Every structure is written in C-alpha cells, then in structure tokens.
Amino acid sequence: FSKKLAGAGTLDDFLWATAFQIASMLKLRVVLLLPEDGTITVKAGYPPDDTLAEADIAAARWAWEHNRAAGRGADTLPGAKRLYLPLRTGRTAIGVVGLDNDKQGPLLTPEQQRLLDALADQAAVAIERIQLVADVDRAKLAAEADRLRSALLTSISHDLKTPLAAIMGAAGTLRDFSAALPEPDRAELLSTVLDESERLNRFIANLLDMTKIESGAMEPNYAFHYVGDIVGSALQRARKIIGEHKIETDIPRDLPMLKVDPVLFEQALFNLLDNAAKYAPAGSTIRVQGWTDNGSVLLQIMDEGPGIPPGDLERIFDTFYRVRKRDQIRAGTGLGLSICRGFIEAMGGTITAANRTDGSGAVFTIKMPKPANPPNFDASNTDDVGDLA
Template sequence: VADVDRAKLEAEADRLRSALLTSISHDLKTPLAAIMGAAGTLREFAPALPEADRADLLSTVLDESERLNRFIANLLDMTKIESGAMEPNYGFHYVGDIVGTALHRARKIIGEHKTEMDIPTDLPMLRVDPVLFEQALFNLLDNAAKYAPPASTIRLQGWADNGSVIVQVMDEGPGIPPADLERIFDTFHRVRKGDQVRAGTGLGLSICRGFIEAMGGTISAANRTDRSGAVFTIRMPVPANQHVNDPDMDDLP
C-alpha cells in the first residue's frame, strides 16, 4: 500500500512538473516576446520614431514586464502553498480597506471595465493577513477582466452572514462552463475561451483558494442567476470575540 501511495505521489509530482514546464514555455514566452520586440525596435529605430510611437513601445515594455512579474509571483506563491511554507501574518482588518487596495492595484488590468463596490462600513473586522487577502482579491479581479468583455461591470459586494463575512466578485462574462465548475480552482486549470483572452499560467484561482483556506476561509465559484457572468464567493469567519451585528471594535485585543 505504501509503495502504491508513493507511486501515486510521484506520478502527481511528475504531472505537475510537466504542467509547470508547459505553462512556462507557452505563457511566459508571450510577454517576453513583446518585451524583446518593443525593446529591439527602440534600440534600432528610436531616433526615427515619432514621440507617440516611442511612448507606445515603452508602455508595452512596462505593461508586459508587469504581466511577467505577476506570472512569476504566482509561480512562487503556488510553490509556497504546495510546500506548506505559507505562514499568514494575522491582524484585525476591515475588509473594505483591503478591497479598495486591491482595486487600486488592479486599476490597469480592469481599466476597460466599470467597477462597482458595495462593502458596508459596519462590517466586523476580520483576522486575516492583508497581503494574502489582497492578492486573492487581485487574482479574482484579474480573472474577471480576462474573461468579461470591455465596458462590462465588475462588482464587488460584501455582507455579514451567520458569523461570517461574505465577499463576492461578480463579472458579466460568459460564465463558467458546467464541466469546469468543479475544477476551476485546480492548479494549472484554465477555462478555454477564444484567442482574445490574455495569457495566464492557470494559477490565479488556485492561489486564491490556497490563500483563503490558509486563513480559515472558503471560496467557491458559480454562475450568476440574474444574468450571464461568474460569481466568486469568499466566506471568512468572524473572530470569536466579535458579533456580526456589533460594529463596536473597542474590545479587540
């Protein structure tokens, strides 16, 4: 039995390594090619290019560098999660502040979309790692911007429910195919869509789940019932010394 279990673990490790190599060779090559192309054009033809064209090429270098940095950060985060090295730095935080920070950080990615935020100011504070929670929200915003059409609305809303705080990220894209609902948080799994979807490593949602679960919460995916689109729901427990309907935080340690 031990040998069979060991063989299964080795096979899974081989599968993940193969998926990782495929992801790196295919997805990381895209921003690298754009960076090299823009930088090469600037090196060879910068004096002859109009100022607007030079600015566009520099913007391409910066944007693709940021995308490449996100890919690498996701790979490192996934390594930490799977190795069990993730240690949340807990503190008491208001979820609306973290949502606002995530929106600001993702402003370039969601720039072609409308955003709505409905987070009540009287929600109880949560004991979370703000960096991990913000990264989970950032990945959800990145996912929404990737699959929802430009000019559509990305909505973030929150409320208190039965000893928990709920945060939802909703988009107006095509939704999640039923066959993908159970696998959407799997490592390297990506919902297939047309060529207009930006490249990605297929790690963003898996990292969301890893971070949220590391902080004692849960995350789930579903399709909207009011219109086309996906909805991701994060449920975080309220610390035991708080009451969901009591916004008084004076007794917090």
C-alpha cells in the same frame, strides 16, 4: 475477526490487529512478516517482538519463497524456534505468519489448524487489498506529479516566452528606430515594455506563492482589518487590468473587521479581479459586494463574462488548470485561482466558484469567519469604497 480488521485504519494497524487476534484465539505467540526490498521482515507481533534468530529468518524466507510451511514441526528447517506458514491469496504468498509457544509437541490441533487457515485466508486477502489500494494511490500521485511537472514546463515556456518576446520586440524597435519614431509611438513601445514586465513579475510572484502553499510554508501575519480597506487597495492595484471595465462595489460600513493577513487577502482579491477582467468583455461590469451571514463575512466578485463551463467547476481551483477559453481571451497561467484558494484557506476561510443565476457570468464567493471579539473602532472614520468606472 472481520469487524476488527475492517476497523483498522492503516496497514500497520491491520497487521497488529491480526497478530493480536490470532494470538488470542489460538493461545500462541505470533509474528507477521511481509516482503520488503527483496527480503522478508517482521511487521507486527503479539506479544510485540521484532527480533528473529538466523534460523528463524531462514525458515520465514523459505516459507515465503516456496509457498510452503517451514520451521518448527515442518519438514524444512525444523530447527527454527517458530513454525512459519505462508499467507496465501489466489495468486501468491503475500507474507508469512510465525507461531510458537513454550509447550512441547505439535503447535496446533486439527481444529486450531482449521481456524488458523480461515483467519490467515481473511488476513491475506485483506493485506493484498490494502497493498493494491496503496499501489493505486502511489500511481495516482506519480501521475499527478508528472502532470504538474508537464504543466509547469508548459506554463513557464509560454508565460515567460510571450511577454519576453513583446519586451524584446519593443526594446529592439526603440534601440534601432527611436530617432525616426513619433513621440506617441515611442511612448506606446515603452508602455509595452512596462506592462509586459509587470506581467512577468506577476507570473514569477505567483510561482513563488504557489511554492509556499505547496510546501506548507505559508504563515499568515494576522491583524484586524476592514474588508472595505483591503478591497479598495486591491482595486487600486488592479486599476490597469480592470481599466476597460466598469466597477461596482457594495461594501457596507458596518461589516465587522476580519482577522486576516492583509497582504494575502489583497492578493487573493487581486487574482479574482484579474480573472474577471480576463474573461469578461471590455465595457462590462465587475461587481464586488460584501455582507454578513450566520457568523461569517462573505465577499463576492461577479463578472459578466461567459461563465464557467459546467465541466470546469470542480477543477477550476486546481494548480495549472486553465478553463477552456475563446480565442479573444488572454491566456492565464492556471495559478491565480489556485493561489486564491491556498491563501483564503490558510486564513481559515473558504472560496467557491459558480455561475450567476441572474445572467451571464461567473461569481466567486469568499467566506471568512467573523472574529468573536473584534476591536471596536469607528468605521465611519474610514473612506467608502466608491464605484469606479
């Protein structure tokens, strides 16, 4: 009996297995009832039966509330069709088992009563354990939801307020002192407005992307593309962010085409480049390299920053999680890497983070499956992704 109970995956499976086992061993009809919304309801039965007469409902409820037998053959509510016995643990009654058959007289012999007591004790303990685990899981989900709500409010208040303050300051200065400002100062203020507006746009886009990932609404628009083309597009798009870094690329011409959504894949690369530029000092090198290995295409983005603290490696892709950083490192939203993982996994790939073994810095590795039958185009017709400085 204990082995059958251990093999049940959910509470419903467990209750059905318990009802079947008791019915088979005692040659009786069995129903199991558990409390729900202030009353007690049928959860399983063998043979299947989910309807009870009013007298039986009253007997089952009395047995649960008073932790004593009620119904057929008992001193309380003997007019019920079934005998209802509480399923007890050391603390309280956690449910009720109802028994009946078509014979006259007592339902259980003394030997059957002892067997039922043993089965009911095992079932009650197992039910309580399953319910406790479910309570813990619900508490964890509630705590995680609270954490995400708090992180979202913190992120929005910080990541909207900072660029907005810069935009308002620059725009206000241009409005009030434009005539007195030299042309280079006016150009710098306008550049500030544009740069901070782009930062705001990226943040809002990240929020929208994260919403799609969390809701399961992400549907990649697949097509075959060369990795080098998408890398080049991501580098071009990130040119302002990575402008103070040296860029090295090593994307072989003979890499097989990948079946990906180019928009999602480029966004994942863009976020990784943004992350590398954020943590690596100006003048350092960001390297992008690709290769094939055992039926997969791998793409790596490496930087020369301080690396990832060991305590952050496991959580670095969590939503709104921000790596502890030095004062001179610009703040992040805690969304970029989470979006990378969501996009890459939506396209059937994986992404991992580690620290470099050949020096200081972080390394992010994207692994995508190599298509079985990619189209055979001439890769030499595409431009190389050259080194950028």
